Amino acid sequence: MARLTAREALSYGMFGNAAMLQNALDGKANISLASRSLPEITRQLRDAIAKRTVSAEGYPEKVGQPAISTELLPWALFEEFESLAVDHTGETVFLPPGAPQNIPRWKNVTFDAKEILELWPIANQQIDAWMNADFANNPLKKRKDRISDCTRAIPCTFATATAAFNRSPSKKRSRGQRATNRP
Incomplete structure (x- = not known):
């Protein structure tokens, strides 16, 4: 099963291509070529995780303990906190407004490529x-x-x-x- 990084998944949602977001961030591609904006795609991905149509895996950040293996991100947290999302760096963040302090955080979040392709089909x-x-x-x-x-x-x-x-x-x-x- 192929996995996409958060940057690749968001890039696919914006451009229909998994590498374009990195090129746009590096200044090698024009961001105006995107069919959707980054905040819009981030919100759609967040909603898909909450609805359980896309599964996300990542390394949990635990204080004083190294992350050893990946775990599924609990969709219940995405349902509970409307502003919880995964950004293009692959970390869980809170969209404005609001950022509760004692929420588990993950890094290096990846997604199933097939689920991402189904979420944003190419027109x-x-x-x-x-x-x-x-x-x-x-x-x-x-x-x-x-x-x-x-x-x-x-x-x-x-x-x-x-x-x-x-x-x-x-x-x-x-x-x-x-x-x-x-x-």
Whole structure:
């Protein structure tokens, strides 16, 4: 079972890609490309943990004791405290307002990748937008390479990427047409 870090899970919710949030934080990607804001995604993830649709594991922080193994975060605490959430660093935090003091805390929180993919499914618009941008940037790229690159850039299936390729505008070459740089 594949696990996603908190940063990867939140990035997937914002961009549809597990690596984009780190790139945006490093200044390598534009945060305006996100389909949702970080506070909105954090709240949705927090609500999903409280409703038990997403399970979270982490290392509990206990005073004077090292964290040895991961434990499931208790969903009851997320139900009880509306402001308890997991931030992009993988630690439990309290969203404004309020921060009770004597609440157990966890670090290095991870999530089941399948549950995160079900929580935020990729919309066809994201795949279509990527495919159209790729057509504009590299009109000479071959079909199989374009579809393969799409499955790597946006975590989607081969069939979904193929469908997006087939929906794309008539910028693609016809069968037997030579590749030229002329529009």
